[in-house]
Amino acid sequence: MTKVSLVLQSILDMDNVEEYILEEAEKLFMKYGTRSITMDDIAKQLGMSKKTIYANFKDKDELVTKLIIKMMQHDECSMEERTIQSENAVQEIFLMMDFLKEMLSNINPVIFYDLEKYHNKAYKIMMDFHQTHIYEHVKICLDRGIKENVFREDINTEILSQARVAQINWIFESDLIRSGKHSLYEVIQELSIHFLFGICTLSGHILINNYTNKVKQTI
Known part of the structure; x- marks a missing residue:
């Protein structure tokens, strides 16, 4: 042998x-x-x-579905880790962007089109994950930021959490990504910074600038 x-x-x-x-x-x-x-x-x-x-998978569709479930479970654990590691809610979002940059660097955007068109069950699992886990994660982060005085206390966390999920879903379905004109991370980073500036207090704005400068120094 x-x-x-x-x-x-x-x-x-x-x-x-x-x-x-x-x-x-x-x-x-x-x-x-x-x-x-x-x-x-x-x-x-x-x-x-x-x-x-x-012997382990009925067909390719089942294989893809189980893979998506595995990936969503991994993403959930990674998000929890970033929350624990972060010093404040603003840094938490920056750490999430770091995680996404690492995760998305090896992904061909065509995978999302393929899932939607040829693997409906797997695609629905991914979308449901966004509507449940990501929604809850964003809402908890927003509530945390308000308590830390880095997010404005007058924001509606329920509305903004739903809006953030819709924004993320749009990114995966956008022609900006599927055409290859922009990378997934580039679009997510741009929208995340815009999102942060809209909800932050003056203290939060200072943190955004600090973390943005640190990101630029590592590039």
């Missing part, structure tokens, strides 16, 4: 075959989108037969 076969066998002997398949499929989907990647491509990437893949 070759070295490669031994490595593959050790993976197959483990209980996380499904996890391994998802990790390798994710690399292909994020780079090329889902439509152009076949189960044969995934099998080749994994170095295993399609039979093994179909």
